[in-house]
Structures are given as C-alpha cells and as structure tokens.
Amino acid sequence: MIEIDMAVTPPGLKGLNALAMRLNSLVMTKKITAWHLARWKDRSETSHGIYFENTADSNVAIDELQSSSGSIEGVIP
Helix, strand or coil: CEEEEEECCCCCHHHHHHHHHHHHHHHHCCCCCCEEEEEECCCCCCEEEEEECCHHHHHHHHHHHHHHHCCCCCECC
16 A cells, blocks of 8 residues: 555544545546545644555546645645
8 A cells, every 4th residue: 555645624624524525536436446544644633644555546646636726735745
C-alpha cells in the first residue's frame, strides 16, 4: 500500500468526510480501486494519511483532487 498525506479542509471530521466523499466518487467511477484511512498527521486535524492500493491509484487521486479544486491544496507534498 502507498500512503499519501492529504490536506483536510475544513479541519476535523467535517473536512475528512468531504475528502472521503471525493475519494469514494473516484472508486464508484472506477478511476481508482480502493483507499483506506491511515491516521491524522497533526493535532490540529488539517492533514490525514490515506492508503492507496498502488502508485497508479494514488497518482489518479492526486490528479483528480488537484484538478477539481483548481489548486494543489488537496495534497501535501
């Protein structure tokens, strides 16, 4: 599995739910195979790890999240 750190906006569970909905949409449209929650990366809950099955899925998710937001805010390098 590949772990990617993703920004959570707004911070906390509301933002994590929004991110999960976007990732579930990618699964439903068969753009990625699966994803799993890792853990919070900071105490302020603004970054969360996401596991992807493979590098290709993580790259697709990164590209889709960046293009849908119009910026690179969805992914933390």
